[in-house]
Amino acid sequence: MTASAPSSTRPSGRAPDQLRPVVIERHYTRHAEGSVLVAFGDTRVLCTASIEDKAPPFLRGKGEGWVTAEYGMLPRATGQRTQREAARGGQGGRTMEIQRLIGRSLRACIDRQALGERTITLDCDVLQADGGTRTAAITGAYVALVDAIGWLKARHLLKRDPLFGAVAAVSVGIVDGTPVLDLDYAEDSACDTDMNVVMNDGGGFIELQGTAEGHAFRREELDALLALASKGVAELCALQREALARGA
Amino acid sequence: MTASAPSSTRPSGRAPDQLRPVVIERHYTRHAEGSVLVAFGDTRVLCTASIEDKAPPFLRGKGEGWVTAEYGMLPRATGQRTQREAARGGQGGRTMEIQRLIGRSLRACIDRQALGERTITLDCDVLQADGGTRTAAITGAYVALVDAIGWLKARHLLKRDPLFGAVAAVSVGIVDGTPVLDLDYAEDSACDTDMNVVMNDGGGFIELQGTAEGHAFRREELDALLALASKGVAELCALQREALARGA
Amino acid sequence: MTASAPSSTRPSGRAPDQLRPVVIERHYTRHAEGSVLVAFGDTRVLCTASIEDKAPPFLRGKGEGWVTAEYGMLPRATGQRTQREAARGGQGGRTMEIQRLIGRSLRACIDRQALGERTITLDCDVLQADGGTRTAAITGAYVALVDAIGWLKARHLLKRDPLFGAVAAVSVGIVDGTPVLDLDYAEDSACDTDMNVVMNDGGGFIELQGTAEGHAFRREELDALLALASKGVAELCALQREALARGA
Amino acid sequence: MTASAPSSTRPSGRAPDQLRPVVIERHYTRHAEGSVLVAFGDTRVLCTASIEDKAPPFLRGKGEGWVTAEYGMLPRATGQRTQREAARGGQGGRTMEIQRLIGRSLRACIDRQALGERTITLDCDVLQADGGTRTAAITGAYVALVDAIGWLKARHLLKRDPLFGAVAAVSVGIVDGTPVLDLDYAEDSACDTDMNVVMNDGGGFIELQGTAEGHAFRREELDALLALASKGVAELCALQREALARGA
């Protein structure tokens, strides 16, 4: 009874601690060393991993590699068409903030010495947006990164495995007083507090970005949100493992 | 016998006058008034049509509408990753040339008075490239445009139908001395002459863009290419009709 | 005894829970409606508040105001000269991320209806950097914002007070296994985990941005960091009140 | 009789198959290795050829040279002043499209191996515009290119002649139902179909760019236009030969 009441307040009818249906489709496009279409409900992001055989300028000659990310949104991924950033003459602040977050998150599971002097670029392009594009992007980009590492391993180009652990991300927020997991656009627009949480599969925190949109949030609210996020990321890591276990 | 010989020279094993498998998938994304994923073989382009209720500045107050296009390529749509135009700070010459071509082509089947003071923007984003992205984009964008017009009609927002005829496009070229239809990337890179032909369903020419990459082409070669293109566009128009006949 | 040991590990000799010397100097420049030079140790940021008598375009006619921020760093605020963003042709990702954070943080203590159709822009320019520039900027910009509101009140331009509560920010991090408060540059470069915490004077959280630079951080580490931050922000809010109590 | 009737419909009084007066003035400016002022009636374009002793980055070390073009229009070359592209912050789509066309056209008559690791840049700047600026530019740039090659030959810097054939260009179109040659601005604005044709002096096609501005054009109209273009280019090639025969 009590569980059903808050659940009924979500526009999607989900329980407060319920993820949207998540689909992770590998090998979505042909050219990239890793290519994953990830869906968190109606949010769909194409994540490709591209390997380049040199380190970025600031790491040249140090024997280390780099993992970086770029983020984009197709103009009509959203309800209203947004102007193409290439036509506007550059990437906006939101885009830069998101792609820096994705890059940092994925570097957290990579041993850059083991990667060697290579750069792996994760391009996360939103085909359709319904909230949570950055968390879907991180979750999908991890799988594309694993496939790109697999591509290197299959060619015996690595001396040891540069991957340690897995990384996934989910949003949590307080909507109408209830802490909920994996906000869709309707909830995101209406929430008081919104937090994106990136964690590894060992339950460690990699990135926490919380914003009080309405009133400031109290410590006990924060604790409830962190518990929801831990549960969600654990489920997402399981879904990543399942996807990676399916044949190449 | 003789027909099979040239056919065997195509990397794909196609006959010289054979299109690649074409797939036109409507309603590919949710938000746009028209949304079509078109595939010409491994070339896949997402075409969305977005309606805005005002004319562009140069047409304000004239009672006419406008149809325009933008083109983009995801960074890893290609064999080698290409830099994101938004990160480079602007659209390059090739992008501008292509999006101007798409816009002109689709304006050729629209009565701008009947459209009224509206702008329809066709965003053509290449998810995967294997040659012929601009011809696939025009062919798919036409279907997205029809769906967007249908959206307006369903809401009784138009006094009369602004569409006349259909528009599709295909590339033709001379590869190793043989005129062939619908070049894939391997053929495009190797061809002597390359022509993009945009036609309507009545067999009229809308755009012709031919380039001699190797030696200049003779008049009889041009004639052969135009005949191939006419055949190809007729088939594409039939495929557009089939796609549009499938329930909305 | 045990408390002194970790303290001795800080390059500055501070105790783990000790802020750097904080100076808040109001009326630092003459033209702005609010002008504050804030120092967190060797980090010095000039924060000015400028009032404009119109709302930004997206709020026109809604009877609401807006508070926004811009952030800059003088080229030689840092140990190595950094290229001037105006000369590079635009603001970088880090700058955009920081100024968006400052803006969101200060909007959290403003009733935008009460502000009326005005825009207050907080320009935070770093004259000298030694870690924690964004937290110093938020802490100082709040005081400049209060002075700008005071300027409006003195001219009887507001019907009611748009300010509720105070906002301040501090960084916390784990350096060599020890949670410490208000990192300077030496600590920031060496830390495993770095978190910027924006809170109000009621102890509520406004923004939390934590990043694991080395290993992922555990929940108990997070709890220790949040406790440090709460202590630090409480002290900063007291220092803001003192500064504001000194005659205009 | 019949010939005179359509002739009278052209604003300039020209016969349908008549070029405007063409003037090709070599050595127009002093510094460039080739410098040609070309006039097609009131359209005047200054074409300079500049030799640089290195290949562009994508050809380094391949023993080949490159020919490229840039196009510009002085702000008051046109009836209404147009904004300077340098002041707008970059070249527009039309400019890029035209300069790419000029470059491709002139590369069609150059043996890049014979040119050696050099770049020849053709700058085509429109001093006065009256339609047909791109075709005048190609026709004049060819002469500037020949002069630049002559400059290299006079210094014994080439092992063999990199030029094969000549290149010229002309526009054709259908105005009020009549196919006409070399459209001026008044005709260009009014025409139904507009085609730019680049050919060599052997009658081979190098570039064909046709656009239906009004209704789509039929195959027989295309044939008539191609015949007019062939005649026009043959005359232009004769005028280029005459200009080049006049003493250096």
Next chain:
Amino acid sequence: MTASAPSSTRPSGRAPDQLRPVVIERHYTRHAEGSVLVAFGDTRVLCTASIEDKAPPFLRGKGEGWVTAEYGMLPRATGQRTQREAARGGQGGRTMEIQRLIGRSLRACIDRQALGERTITLDCDVLQADGGTRTAAITGAYVALVDAIGWLKARHLLKRDPLFGAVAAVSVGIVDGTPVLDLDYAEDSACDTDMNVVMNDGGGFIELQGTAEGHAFRREELDALLALASKGVAELCALQREALARGA
């Protein structure tokens, strides 16, 4: 005897106080309201005046007009090709400095009230450079401005004459210890001190821009330079009057 010695030191063989041959050709292009090709020796600048029937935003509704200038250099106006500013993405510092100087200089002979709410833009484009492009531009632009004012008068669009006096400019410098007038490129590169002087036909100074390239210049050197400049500008004003006296 003594006079001939320094004269022989000028690369051109000119006397120290001798201008280069000056040619002022009006009506050089067709569309602009004023169009002048000015030559100071081998320096050739096309100056066009374009009238727009509105004042710039900062003067709207004040009943005043504006005169402004833009400056450009064709890529191969110089001995080495310089990159096109439109291709580089914007105007450089030297260009901005020069066009601001031209604009200020010409505003000095205009009664902006009498001009009415109009903008006259003087585009000065260097076709060939051999030193002194900015002084040639000012001298030629004045004539184009007079022609544009004449165009307005001929249409009875002005209540009273907005022109007062004439404006011309010349460079002076100290080359190998000798003060000389109207430096060409060879002298400009070698000089110790270089000064651009803009004066009116009454002998009043409008702009003085002197730079010590080598050692600082003494007061008596400055006096000698100012005397040379006064002589040169008086001659240029006479040449402007002659050009304007020739039939329209």
Next chain:
Amino acid sequence: MTASAPSSTRPSGRAPDQLRPVVIERHYTRHAEGSVLVAFGDTRVLCTASIEDKAPPFLRGKGEGWVTAEYGMLPRATGQRTQREAARGGQGGRTMEIQRLIGRSLRACIDRQALGERTITLDCDVLQADGGTRTAAITGAYVALVDAIGWLKARHLLKRDPLFGAVAAVSVGIVDGTPVLDLDYAEDSACDTDMNVVMNDGGGFIELQGTAEGHAFRREELDALLALASKGVAELCALQREALARGA
């Protein structure tokens, strides 16, 4: 009596030949090799000198160094907030003009051979503006440059002293018919003629930039202005010497 009359016309009550109070504060920030806060009355400019151990590209391998300058203005240094140049996407014409002037002025007192292959960049950032920001910047930047040279000398990195003489700058102008020294903003806005004069401590002229804002200025007015400027620069050079004589 006579002296007091003109004096009373200055808004500040200064005598016509009186500088504003000048303060030169060395070591204002910590990181730069030279760091000076200079105040000319209410105009305050932070000038830092940064040493880089390589020459700019155009001087590589020539054994010479370079001195260059950049100029910026904090958004609220002025009475009305001005948009940040980094946010506008580039430096404007006024900024470029000023920073080129500062750079040229300071190169006039440097032996670039003696400096060796180094670049010293002088960043002049206006914290508060009240007229004369460029002359204050030059005067302060000279002191920062001397400190940076001192930094090199203290580390025995120079074979001989690259400094010869001192450089300072001041503005002069004609306000209401009276020639005055060191204009503040109120005078600058109202003046008929405005001249910035850069001189060395030997009384030689380095840069002269005079502009007639109202009527053209006569030779005798110019003479009066130059006399005022000489007096002002001599005083500024004395103040520079005093500041440099105070302990490091």
